[in-house]
Amino acid sequence: MSLDLRRIEYLSGHPRLEDCPPDQGVEVAFAGRSNVGKSSLINALCERRGIARTSSEPGRTRLLHFFRIDEERRLVDLPGYGFARVSRNERAGWQKMVEDYLTRRQSLIRLMLIMDVRHPLRDSDRLLLQWCAAQKLPVDLLLNKADKFSHSQALQTQRAVQKECETQTNLVSARTKMGLEHVRQRLCDCLNNSNT
Template sequence: MIKDAKFVISNSNPGNCPKPDRAEIAFIGRSNVGKSSLINSITDKKGLAKTSQKPGKTQLINHFMIDDRWYLVDLPGYGFAKVNKKVKDGWEIMISTYLKKRENLCGICILIDSRLPPQLIDLEFILWCATEGVPAVLVFTKADKQSKNKTNQNVQAFLRKLENYVEEAPQYFVTSAENATGKAELVEFLEELVKEYESGTLNG
């Protein structure tokens, strides 16, 4: 369970991130996937991450300190944001540099809208992570927006499609920021990742 969460810093340069002296887990997904809402839900802090109806609200790397122990990082969304190509290319370089070079990153959560059929942009991003060796899990969002059956169908369709891209599908969670579906399981998983990282650091 997360007891405390506070905003630390926003920046556009991965080199200016806080000192990599503790575990870090990043959240990323297509624009408007419900990333900020989910971060606010799992931390029990309503206004922690800024939510917006307009895609592309998050344009910086945002660090939040969790329980004075680890960082949760909110990364800019990919795709659909109404920004010019130069800005978009800049984001992509920033995100890929961060994901490949951040030494204390122990995992990323790739958020996927459970209401939609498989989206190429998500599949390609998961493939990129697998190719670059970035450890990832999938977090399906907005499960409250349709029946459980429909959510399950969409999740299975996505996983089947993903078989064409990667050898082994990542672990996945089905969540809703509105009614806390999957929240306890996801938080427990994040805390396990942090524990693993800490024991590795101590033993290393």
């Protein structure tokens, strides 16, 4: 079945795993530090400006946001991590929500870990990669804001990250749309080939 991302609809946002939409079908989640462009990428991939809220103010997205592609398929925009000015309580709350989601959500089949190409593999990214490895959850790495680098600088970073993590790593730009067709194809492949 083909996957038309342009038909995506916003479903709902939730502070706790318990309140999320039924854990049926399949979903791919977008994770990463605040401000790396998770929401911008979802908008650009789906060619739906503003379906995922974007903000230049770090840390504004504090909910698990669900987007419905069709009856059986969803995308999820996870709350960003690594924002500097939050209290310890807030950080613990974030950690519990994301950890619950990553460890208990049956329909989660792949994580797209978004990083800023200028600052890849920060401690929080490495922690998330470790969680995913422990859960045997497949991950794609997306180095966003590739427009901020020269082509050769971007390629060099991609190769270094891919080599270190031994994980599929792609350069993308929500701004220039670079690399998005490839990511659409990846999403299509994994959302279609899951055995549901």
